[in-house]
Amino acid sequence: MKIKVFQSQKEVLLYALEDIKNxxxxxxxxxDFLMFxxxxxxPYHDINYYIKKVFxxxxxxxFHTIDSFVNxxxxxxxxxxxxxxxxxxxxxxxxxxDIDEDDAAVKTANYLNSNQDKVHIIIGGLGNRKKFxxxxxxxxxxxxxxxxxxxxGGLSSGYKGVTFQFVDSKIIKSGFVITTFSNVDFTIDIAxxxxxxxxxxxxxxxxxxxxxxxxxNRNFSYLTQSFMKSLDNFDTRYxxxxxxxxxxxxxxxxxTLRTFKNIEKDYVEFFGPIKEGQHFKLSFAxxxxxxxxxxxxxxxxxxxxxYSDIVFDFSCIARQYVLEDxxxxxxxxxTSILNSYLxxxxxxxxxxxxxxxxxxxxxxxTSLLLAMREK
Amino acid sequence: MREEIKIKLLxxxxxxxxxxxxxxxxxxxEKLKNTYLMAVKDDLTGLYNxxxxxxxxxxxxxxxxxxxxxxxFLIFIDLDxxxxxxxxxxxxxxxxxxxxVAKILTENFRKYDIxxxxxxxxxxxxxxxxxxxxxxxxxxxxxxxxxxxxFNLSFSYGVSIFPDDxxxxxxxxxxxxxxxIEIADKRMYEEKKKRKGIKN
Numbered sequence: 279m280k281i282k283v284f285q286s287q288k289e290v291l292l293y294a295l296e297d298i299k300n301x302x303x304x305x306x307x308x309x310d311f312l313m314f315x316x317x318x319x320x321p322y323h324d325i326n327y328y329i330k331k332v333f334x335x336x337x338x339x340x341f342h343t344i345d346s347f348v349n350x351x352x353x354x355x356x357x358x359x360x361x362x363x364x365x366x367x368x369x370x371x372x373x374x375x376d377i378d379e380d381d382a383a384v385k386t387a388n389y390l391n392s393n394q395d396k397v398h399i400i401i402g403g404l405g406n407r408k409k410f411x412x413x414x415x416x417x418x419x420x421x422x423x424x425x426x427x428x429x430x431g432g433l434s435s436g437y438k439g440v441t442f443q444f445v446d447s448k449i450i451k452s453g454f455v456i457t458t459f460s461n462v463d464f465t466i467d468i469a470x471x472x473x474x475x476x477x478x479x480x481x482x483x484x485x486x487x488x489x490x491x492x493x494x495n496r497n498f499s500y501l502t503q504s505f506m507k508s509l510d511n512f513d514t515r516y517x518x519x520x521x522x523x524x525x526x527x528x529x530x531x532x533x534t535l536r537t538f539k540n541i542e543k544d545y546v547e548f549f550g551p552i553k554e555g556q557h558f559k560l561s562f563a564x565x566x567x568x569x570x571x572x573x574x575x576x577x578x579x580x581x582x583x584x585y586s587d588i589v590f591d592f593s594c595i596a597r598q599y600v601l602e603d604x605x606x607x608x609x610x611x612x613t614s615i616l617n618s619y620l621x622x623x624x625x626x627x628x629x630x631x632x633x634x635x636x637x638x639x640x641x642x643x644t645s646l647l648l649a650m651r652e653k
Numbered sequence: 654m655r656e657e658i659k660i661k662l663l664x665x666x667x668x669x670x671x672x673x674x675x676x677x678x679x680x681x682x683e684k685l686k687n688t689y690l691m692a693v694k695d696d697l698t699g700l701y702n703x704x705x706x707x708x709x710x711x712x713x714x715x716x717x718x719x720x721x722x723x724x725x726f727l728i729f730i731d732l733d734x735x736x737x738x739x740x741x742x743x744x745x746x747x748x749x750x751x752x753x754v755a756k757i758l759t760e761n762f763r764k765y766d767i768x769x770x771x772x773x774x775x776x777x778x779x780x781x782x783x784x785x786x787x788x789x790x791x792x793x794x795x796x797x798x799x800x801x802x803x804f805n806l807s808f809s810y811g812v813s814i815f816p817d818d819x820x821x822x823x824x825x826x827x828x829x830x831x832x833x834i835e836i837a838d839k840r841m842y843e844e845k846k847k848r849k850g851i852k853n
Binding site: 507520602 | 655658659661662663664665666668669670673677
């Protein structure tokens with residue numbers, strides 16, 4: 279498989295796409311598939327039109343991301359992975375426009391259950407009535423094979439909660455797209471790095487992504503507000519340094535963290551589901567600790583696969599925030615250890631297996647790695 | 654970058670962790686206290702239970718064996734005419750009266766005397782002193798009789814004394830305790846018979 283990644287940060291959508299096309303033409307006579315990670319700064323309703331106009335192909339998927347990864351660079355523009363199979367490799371796509379549909383989870387599970395020997399990259403939106411994290415939990419119950427080690431992905435990111443996927447001339451807001459690779463060897467791993475601190479809290483009242491009460495009916499919003507004390511010009515993102523660390527879910531590949539999204543009077547909203555009865559601690563990490571985990575993860579992936587044609591990195595936007603000016607080091611570690619092309623993006627939540635590969639999980643503040651090569 | 658923010662966040666987090674830890678310790682202490690009280694107190698009257706009385710007596714006897722010229726008066730109290738209250742007015746009324754009797758006992762003995770509910774309407778008071786507390790016991794009896802005149806309630810009692818009533822104070826503690834209780838019980842029974850005889 280020949281894969282290369284390209285990027286353009288030109289401010290005009292058409293120019294950026296043409297810039298990428300020129301780079302591709304210098305490296306490829308033909309290709310089988312294109313994956314576009316696109317900044318939400320470009321007009322989303324023009325994206326499908328211009329991709330088809332510039333590249334003259336239907337064989338692509340695109341998705342929003344605030345920033346993307348191209349090898350060891352962070353790109354605020356458009357990044358493209360170009361895939362050309364050299365042996366038996368194949369790509370197909372499966373998408374649903376609305377996860378609120380009654381049979382959305384069943385349809386998706388049927389697709390995954392009938393393609394167990396392939397690797398699936400799932401990229402979703404935030405959801406509408408049903409949140410994507412909740413959908414993943416439902417889907418997980420319907421997957422009928424084991425090990426579930428072939429499904430990974432993330433939620434595309436955007437400004438003010440607006441994020442789309444682009445496939446088959448469609449703009450998907452409340453659904454997802456799966457890119458399925460056949461005849462490939464692959465391995466995955468997940469990096470965390472946060473450590474739990476203090477005494478355990480018990481979730482007393484929660485609904486979806488919202489946490490209302492803990493312990494003896496203590497308002498979690500008040501508690502969260504106490505973390506914001508003496509912080510001038512408070513920004514919710516400051517709380518991304520201290521995600522909650524759910525401790526009774528031992529099946530996680532790594533601990534399940536939940537990132538703060540919004541603080542209201544009566545509740546705190548997170549970037550993933552919270553369940554009544556769950557126990558959690560507060561947590562914290564430095565950039566150093568996160569990067570150490572990245573290194574460990576990259577080494578494990580290399581040990582498992584040896585060489586790879588491409589590495590995908592789905593890294594939480596909150597994790598990137600905590601990495602501050604050392605964001606680039608994450609991809610530098612991955613590319614140098616794995617010695618491969620890298621394509622990835624900033625996510626609003628990550629999808630990966632649990633530790634025993636029995637089900638799918640929805641993570642926050644992780645970096646999820648997929649290394650792949652054609653059989 | 655954002656070093657000040659992180660320091661403040663960590664300070665706030667530490668404050669919350671400390672608060673939560675303090676609260677956790679407080680809850681644990683309360684739980685221990687409640688567990689202890691549940692283990693040593695009688696649910697109905699709030700007096701010590703039989704189990705605690707025996708445990709306390711064991712320690713006390715060990716102590717008194719080493720102290721000369723000091724006595725323990727074990728007062729065995731058994732209510733008179735309590736059964737008819739239960740039969741006529743029901744158990745709820747009976748329970749209410751037991752609670753009130755317990756209150757009178759608590760208020761009229763010294764704070765450091767150990768008062769226990771030994772059985773249904775039986776109580777034991779451990780009275781450490783040099784002088785026999787007969788006068789005090791009679792006063793308590795008068796108060797109970799006054800309070801429950803309507804029910805004709807009173808009590809009979811018997812007192813055993815350590816070391817006076819024990820021939821060999823070096824016998825096993827458990828045996829010694831049983832002997833003290835038996836003597837007091839027997840004396841209470843004799844008094845009860847005598848009082849009934851007088852009344853009849």
